Amino acid sequence: MPRLTTIASLLTAGQTLAFSTVTVPSNISRAVLRPDAYGYSIEPSSLSPYLQSTIASTVLKTIADIIGTLFVPDLDAPSVAEPNDTTVEVLKIRDDWFRGWTEYFPPGTDFIYTLNLRNESHAWVNAMQEAAAAMEALGESLALFELGNEIDHYINKGWRDDSWGTSEYTRQWKRLTGQILASEFYKQASHQPLFQAAVFADPPWVPDQHDEIDDFDIINATKAGLVDPEIIKGYAVHLYPQSTCDEVRRARLSLDLLSNHQVVWTNVSQFIPQQEAAEKARAPLILGETNSASCSGQSGISDTFGAALWTTDYVLTAASMGIEQVYFHLGHQSEYSAFTPLAYEYEGESLTAGVRANVYSHLFLAHVLATKDNKPQQISALPSANASDFSGYAIFGEGKHKHKHLGLEKLVFIDMGVWNASVGLSNPSTLSATDSTSVSPGHRPTRDVRVQTSWPSGTKLQFIRLQGPGTNAKSEVDVSGVSLDLESGEPVGKIRKEKAVVRHGGAVEVSLRQAEAILIQLA
Template identity: 35%
Template sequence: MKEILLLLLSLSTAGAVPSTVDIEITVPAKDTLLRSLDRNLVSWSIQNRDLPIFARSKLLENLFKALSTNIAIGQSVRLGGGESDKTTYGSDISITAKKYQSGYYGAQAQGNVTLGPNYFASFKDKYAPDTRYIWCLNLINTTNNFEAAISTAAGVLEYLGDELDLFEIGNEADFYGSKGFRDSNWDASMMLPEWNYIADEIQRLAPEKTIKFMAGGFANPAYIVTKDFDIPGIIAAGFQSSRIPWYSMHLYPQSGCSGAVTIAPLLEHNTLSDILSNYIPQVAAAESVGAQFAIGETNTVSCVGRPGISDTFAAALWLVDYVLFAATIGVRRVYFHATTKGSYSPVIPINYSLESGNYSAGVLPLSYGAYFVSEILSFNDTLLVTQIEGGNDTDYSSYSIWDEKKRLRKIVFLNLQSYNSSTGGTNPATPNTEVYSSAEVRPSTRVTVATPWEPGQELSLIRLQGPGSNSKSLVNVSSFTLSEKDGSVTSNLVDTIIIVQENGSISFDLLASEAVLVQHYSEVLANRHPTKSGSKAANSTMDGVVMRTRGADMSFACRHDLSNKIIISVILATIILLIS
């Protein structure tokens, strides 16, 4: 059973002396900068032509429902990417909704995306309630005074209505000059009149509404800015008004379009923090004009990701560290890009074929990283985040979560030490890559935290866990799993209960390549949860460890079994370690 697996994994290093991390969390001083956590901290970027195909299955819809239940708000989806600057729209286009779901966009497409009214019918109302959209418009096509952008905006306004939050105008316009879409001297001051013209025309389409925009969307990261294509640059050029409440830039830490990429940087906190720290001036520029900053398109590796990197458990851990650190420097949202066949996607919605073989729809580890973050964000009031002093290094990172009265609510600790396993080394949704295991026993770290919490309080401890950082399957959040068929919840989450000690301290063990969230158990019960029913399940105790299954219909005895192969391998490993 999964609970047995969880406990055995915890015991698997009993024969070794664990490394230790001792940290202290003090109530923040008045001048301590605590950044608020946006409920849509984890958001999504999807090519506009791909959303109908995602709608063919329930995978993305059910993932969205699970996430939205926790955060008590709909998902934010940016419909944008390279296809945005190839898109045209016609109210008389008669392509059926079903054809859009098949990937058909008109015989005349020739690399372009031609949309009609049934495009919106192909996905509308198929996702979790209150899903909100950002639509990226075609800035490259200047024909008939940007008819492509303006006509598309008219369709979006008609069919998405109040589900639309923002428009973007142009995708990665800092590349236009180098790619021949504009003159080589193209800069933000040349972009401004075109951008303003389109924005003004869109506002005329809906005079009864105040149309809002996200400006920026540049491809180059903050440390390789070209000309004035960053947030300080475009604000100086004149991109500043009440209709621009958001600015964004894109970030892919590794390029999969060419060159070598590796899994290692995903598990290096210092590498991640060094990259993201370059965005501090971008955040400051946005905030200086009363706006907010988002990383508007991102993922592990560009050009649809890379199997063996983007589809691994390391990517799930990376997502958690990424968004939490980004939040500490003021980044409000991080939009993870997804395509229907990309190994960096949270789910693969369809069966598909590549030269390397045939693959099936399914769930990838990134989904579990997103779900773990939704548990962090689950609360009834505003949450604030900061890094824990002394709790960050190359192999680990930690964050404390507070409320507005500066009461400690949650602790997140990530053990980013690499550990590779052959268990869960494949996933039928993505191509196979080399399966390899670390030679040593999986290391464990004993974490002791001095907290301001009152002694005797019950705390919930849940883990983002998998067999190894390179594993592509068997990932879960304390037994919580999603169906590979439709994304529905197949196994309920199990809280491990720990007690605050007399001196206010808590201790827990954390395996290499694992993350933990600690919070008050009473607050877990107060918040909505995808699997929670009207009453809580009874305690289950094994070797002194108390676990409580969320959802009264799921008792400890009737949990889903793992395959015998996995259970046997874990038991054997545990016996060997206990004897040694």
């Protein structure tokens, strides 16, 4: 039997070295790792500001050039937002609002569009008009429709009465999808988008993030009949591990808590029963909207290098559990946004447009997910790299070396230990009031990792690092020497791939600084 847990952690007070021994069991369970495992969800009122700036297009193109596939923006946005562009009650759009999306985003970008489920009167006339306009304008770029957003909050918002639950929702969902499928605009279209169902907001195990008492989850919805693998291509849920929505939850916000693998695992694992219910219904479960903290995040936490390490671990943890896609929410004035399109005034400060430290997780993950010709990959979380400050993943595929079965191609290790730096603490697109003043004492610790692999000795390897000054850094972050210009998002520098070889018996040795991630891949 393979040994599953062999971690030796020797770091104590006064020492600057940790050592971890990791094995890759031959019989480890695997999950699908999609090349589009992560994407972006854009706040409705924010799409127009993003389209007024080149920064999103620039950043997405840089990542697309690495990965060979593209992100899937989830767009349900207005042309006119009432009462204002940050607190939206009414969304008003015109047919021509859709124009320009396919020109702005990189070629090959897919869109998921959320239709209006709130207004059920007059035979869903708003939703039908939206569907027709979106299909005509977006064509083959329109991958899926969603029906409504966070529909488990509809009672609390006053949009449905107390009878609203999975049974009534399923009835209305089937009625509206039936109308779309039977419509002339749909039947005559050369490309016919299918549907993503559910779109539930409340996490199963976090009662204080539930806005109302209801039975909305994937288990109950599928039991109520929300099952149709011919047209349902995914079930969406939302997840925010922390929140700024009220003072009680805001007081609990912590960068140290965010940068903790065991907390990541606990947050994601609550959806395992939901994932199993979705799989039984023959469609994947996806995290359709997520980020570090609900209600737009918190500067000093959401826009730091620690958030970049969290994002990296979060996406890979979710994928290893069978949650195939994760969409990170963007708002043009949201503190958790990886990049902001326009300058704005916020809390008495003038913030510039630009990229933030958390965007580097996406740049690093592009290398992790990249695969030649979209060949299949699988991922496993490594049991012997599973601590609060350390996680590891094995990725299997064909790569450059053809196997009868998918073979080990890549390894990813993330040191999530908190190390607070004295440099890189400011970023003109973030609040200066939240620049860290905490500095870790002494020298930055290093973790030596020894991995036992199936690779033959002498096999050539490449290392790519996600690195920054420290957990609290807002700038001076890079991926093996490649950074993004703070204002334009343009890539700066050339990637430096460290070279190594597999040692005797399949051993791979690498050093990892505290608060750093590394990709080890076949050269």
